[in-house]
Amino acid sequence: MTAAIEIDNLRLKLGRREILKGISCRLGVSGAGKAIGLLGPNGAGKSTLIQTLLGFHRPHAGSARIFGFDCHRQAREVRSHVGYMPESDSFIANLTAVSFLCLMGELSGLPAETALEKAHEVLFHVGLGEARYRTLGTYSLGMKQMAKLAQAIVHGPDLVILDEPTNGLDPSARLRMLKLVKEMKDEHGMSVVLCSHLLRDVEEVCDEVVILKDGLIVHQSNLEEERRSNRRFVELEVSGDDSALAAHLSALGAEMVSEGGGRWRIVLPLEFEIARLWQVTAQLNLGVRKLTHRRDSLEEIFLKAVGHLQATPQERLHADAVAAEEVSPHGHL
Amino acid sequence: MAIYKRGYERYQGPLTSHWTRVLVLPRFAWRRLFQQRLVLILMIASLIWPLLCGLFIYLSNRLDLLQSLPGDIKNMLAINGKFFLIFMNVQSVFSVLLAALAGPGLIAPDLANNALPLYFSRPMTRVDYVAARIATLVGLLSLVTWLPGVLLFWMQAGMAGWTWFTKNWYLGAGILCGFGAWILVVSLVALACSAYVKWRIVAGGLVLGFFFVLAGVGQIMNAVLRVDWGSLLNPTQSMNIIWSAMLGVEPPSGPGVWVCAGVLIALAVLLGLVLERKLRAVEVIS
Numbered sequence: 001m002t003a004a005i006e007i008d009n010l011r012l013k014l015g016r017r018e019i020l021k022g023i024s025c026r027l028g029v030s031g032a033g034k035a036i037g038l039l040g041p042n043g044a045g046k047s048t049l050i051q052t053l054l055g056f057h058r059p060h061a062g063s064a065r066i067f068g069f070d071c072h073r074q075a076r077e078v079r080s081h082v083g084y085m086p087e088s089d090s091f092i093a094n095l096t097a098v099s100f101l102c103l104m105g106e107l108s109g110l111p112a113e114t115a116l117e118k119a120h121e122v123l124f125h126v127g128l129g130e131a132r133y134r135t136l137g138t139y140s141l142g143m144k145q146m147a148k149l150a151q152a153i154v155h156g157p158d159l160v161i162l163d164e165p166t167n168g169l170d171p172s173a174r175l176r177m178l179k180l181v182k183e184m185k186d187e188h189g190m191s192v193v194l195c196s197h198l199l200r201d202v203e204e205v206c207d208e209v210v211i212l213k214d215g216l217i218v219h220q221s222n223l224e225e226e227r228r229s230n231r232r233f234v235e236l237e238v239s240g241d242d243s244a245l246a247a248h249l250s251a252l253g254a255e256m257v258s259e260g261g262g263r264w265r266i267v268l269p270l271e272f273e274i275a276r277l278w279q280v281t282a283q284l285n286l287g288v289r290k291l292t293h294r295r296d297s298l299e300e301i302f303l304k305a306v307g308h309l310q311a312t313p314q315e316r317l318h319a320d321a322v323a324a325e326e327v328s329p330h331g332h333l
Numbered sequence: 334m335a336i337y338k339r340g341y342e343r344y345q346g347p348l349t350s351h352w353t354r355v356l357v358l359p360r361f362a363w364r365r366l367f368q369q370r371l372v373l374i375l376m377i378a379s380l381i382w383p384l385l386c387g388l389f390i391y392l393s394n395r396l397d398l399l400q401s402l403p404g405d406i407k408n409m410l411a412i413n414g415k416f417f418l419i420f421m422n423v424q425s426v427f428s429v430l431l432a433a434l435a436g437p438g439l440i441a442p443d444l445a446n447n448a449l450p451l452y453f454s455r456p457m458t459r460v461d462y463v464a465a466r467i468a469t470l471v472g473l474l475s476l477v478t479w480l481p482g483v484l485l486f487w488m489q490a491g492m493a494g495w496t497w498f499t500k501n502w503y504l505g506a507g508i509l510c511g512f513g514a515w516i517l518v519v520s521l522v523a524l525a526c527s528a529y530v531k532w533r534i535v536a537g538g539l540v541l542g543f544f545f546v547l548a549g550v551g552q553i554m555n556a557v558l559r560v561d562w563g564s565l566l567n568p569t570q571s572m573n574i575i576w577s578a579m580l581g582v583e584p585p586s587g588p589g590v591w592v593c594a595g596v597l598i599a600l601a602v603l604l605g606l607v608l609e610r611k612l613r614a615v616e617v618i619s
Contacts (some may be wrong), residue, residue, distance in 0.1 A: 156343030
């Protein structure tokens with residue numbers, strides 16, 4: 001399977017300052033419709049990385065490839081597969097939305113008639129159908145964001161790079177934007193790179209996440225796998241005599257730690273059916289007051305990656321359970 | 334199916350060729366330019382002189398009265414290099430005015446609206462972009478320069494006969510090449526000014542200033558310092574000297590043809606560097 005984006009020891013200097021300091025990663029799968037979240041604090045190099053992928057900057061070492069094409073040497077091929085929505089306002093003020101999209105479509109290689117047809121189609125798709133004959137200069141911020149998204153997808157690219165797409169959008173417009181991004185990957189099989197400061201947006205839409213800090217990748221994970229592994233961490237609160245619970249769960253391969261008062265933190269083995277837990281509590285005649293999955297939010301992963309958090313709650317839970325297991329085989333503190 | 338009922342579908346069909354894409358920009362630009370009344374008025378005004386010249390060519394070949402004039406007067410009214418040089422000088426003024434009106438609208442709005450990342454994130458290089466913008470001006474200025482010039486030449490050749498053509502074929506080549514070089518210089522000046530200042534009106538003023546103020550400065554230098562190289566500061570004068578040589582007319586006093594050509598080439602390189610520096614997808618502050 002070809003990765004949508006392959007970066008190998010990418011280094012970039014702007015002036016005398018090194019912005020990207022040897023980035024290597026493989027992101028997405030060609031044609032699989034995956035979304036990749038690009039996160040990082042201000043000045044981490046996210047936008048510079050995007051611009052390098054688009055061939056705007058020449059790397060001084062390493063390489064970046066999109067669908068197998070070198071981003072610098074084969075910039076034209078790369079760009080014919082990519083749609084880009086820049087962060088800042090980018091448009092041609094005195095053109096109507098239809099003309100603007102027509103122009104962008106034709107520049108991407110669409111025949112004139114098809115470009116006109118696609119311009120109308122995409123404008124209705126992003127919700128600007130009624131305003132498509134208005135000049136872009138008269139659009140509100142939210143409408144401009146949608147017009148920018150429309151120009152990025154008018155030619156049906158394989159990869160769409162979205163730089164802060166929900167910037168300045170009201171809640172309903174934000175939801176609409178995220179819905180469109182989800183549709184792009186799920187229904188149209190496009191790969192999406194979403195660069196955003198809003199972690200919730202990334203968490204909602206993306207399958208993979210890369211966190212940059214000071215020009216380096218400090219965290220890369222598959223959010224789908226994270227979500228799956230999150231299901232292994234359970235917080236349980238029971239009423240009744242729970243002294244035998246640890247032994248029963250240990251027999252099933254779980255690690256746990258009791259916090260007293262019927263509260264337990266449990267790490268379940270892989271492929272463990274949650275129904276088994278209900279069976280064990282029923283067998284021991286325990287009343288279940290609370291059963292929750294403890295999950296690390298993307299915010300916690302992000303804060304740990306950029307060095308503002310020692311460990312995520314999940315990591316702490318796991319460390320506690322392992323420590324308790326070492327002290328007492330049945331996990332009682 | 335009505336467009337609003339259709340959902341979004343990715344385009345999977347064949348793509349157009351590279352040069353078809355590059356020519357999209359001039360096509361859109363011309364459409365917008367010809368929607369401007371001022372451009373249309375100036376365009377029409379700039380065609381009046383070629384019409385008058387055409388009328389003169391017709392009359393000089395057809396009216397017995399003009400044919401029967403005494404030798405000196407007949408020579409003065411002859412269709413020769415001098416006639417075409419006057420035609421070219423008049424049309425060069427219109428071409429500068431048109432470039433000042435149309436040129437700034439080509440790049441300045443793209444810079445002001447930060448549209449360059451949109452162009453350069455598509456299969457289009459900076460060279461393609463500049464070539465497309467120059468093509469826009471070349472197309473527009475051709476309508477008032479070499480196209481009517483060559484038409485007039487063929488009209489004269491057709492009316493005066495084969496002998497006149499064999500003796501004066503170089504006039505046609507001179508009109509074509511001379512105006513070609515002039516269009517290139519004017520286009521580069523207009524685009525560089527447009528790229529240098531993001532405000533369209535100021536960019537237009539800068540284009541006019543470049544040609545008319547520099548001409549004045551050149552004249553002042555010539556007069557004050559009692560030299561003739563001040564004319565090199567005046568691109569119009571330099572071009573006039575080159576045109577004179579091309580059309581076989583005695584050139585006005587001033588530097589030689591090759592010096593003028595060298596200065597204009599240096600100017601073109603300088604303007605190219607301005608464009609290279611200003612037209613970037615993203616501005617890098619080092």
